Amino acid sequence: MSESDSDGTSSSSELDATGRRFNPLKALYSAKTKVPVARALLHDNVQTLEAKQTTLGGFEQPFNAVRLKQIREAAGSKKKKLDATSEIPKRRFEPSQGLVKVERPMRHRRNLFSRLEKCTEGPLGALKQWMDQRTRVRVYIRKQKGVGGHVSGIIELFDRHWNLAISDVEESWSRRKFRYSANRVAGLGEPQDCSDRLRQLGITLPTVKVCEQQNNKKYVICTRALPQLLVKGDHVVLVTPEPAVVLKKEGSKE
Numbered sequence: 001m002s003e004s005d006s007d008g009t010s011s012s013s014e015l016d017a018t019g020r021r022f023n024p025l026k027a028l029y030s031a032k033t034k035v036p037v038a039r040a041l042l043h044d045n046v047q048t049l050e051a052k053q054t055t056l057g058g059f060e061q062p063f064n065a066v067r068l069k070q071i072r073e074a075a076g077s078k079k080k081k082l083d084a085t086s087e088i089p090k091r092r093f094e095p096s097q098g099l100v101k102v103e104r105p106m107r108h109r110r111n112l113f114s115r116l117e118k119c120t121e122g123p124l125g126a127l128k129q130w131m132d133q134r135t136r137v138r139v140y141i142r143k144q145k146g147v148g149g150h151v152s153g154i155i156e157l158f159d160r161h162w163n164l165a166i167s168d169v170e171e172s173w174s175r176r177k178f179r180y181s182a183n184r185v186a187g188l189g190e191p192q193d194c195s196d197r198l199r200q201l202g203i204t205l206p207t208v209k210v211c212e213q214q215n216n217k218k219y220v221i222c223t224r225a226l227p228q229l230l231v232k233g234d235h236v237v238l239v240t241p242e243p244a245v246v247l248k249k250e251g252s253k254e
Helices: 003-014 024-029 046-056 065-077 112-117 122-132 195-200 244-253
Strands: 136-142 147-158 164-176 209-212 219-231 236-241
Touching (some): 003 024, 112 147, 122 236, 136 164, 147 219
Antiparallel strands (some): 136 236, 147 164, 209 219
């Protein structure tokens, strides 16, 4: 017997599903594989087949799809079904097994008013005292080089950055006279009066009073009154109570 015949016999025995030398892997990829039963039912896996045969009574029983369906329907009808009107059973917990209610404390939000209450010491404490007592103060304002003037009024609010909200304001500052060359900026030309244009726009500016100094011919003092003013903390140099001499003058004028 030739080797080709022996190889063909061995390969055919490996493709025989009923033989002992059956090789399933080779049968899957071989074109010579023959299915013993042409009408054999296909199952997803071996576990599914075992479950169906167990339901029918074991592998000794022939496979019958109709009988399998009847057995499953009968088993499903034996299960208790709740009526639609019946209440859904609830699990009963002991008092110690119940849900724990957690109440989260309200988050304390800090704002300007809550911070003002803590200003009791230091410079901010003095500002708080003057604000509560409605004391008239004088705020010295800086310019690019040196002190440019001062603002007098009553502090309404302030913060830790020394931003001040002041009411009943009287502002005073000094500037050079127009006829000196220091006020002429290259390219801008001579200053012009824009009062008419501002009136057309509905903008009313406070009246500025100019007073000349007797001992200084280059500078004049400008003053104006404002109902309220916001001063940035970057411009504040010093905050002091209004001098008593100025307060007496204002009282005598009234």
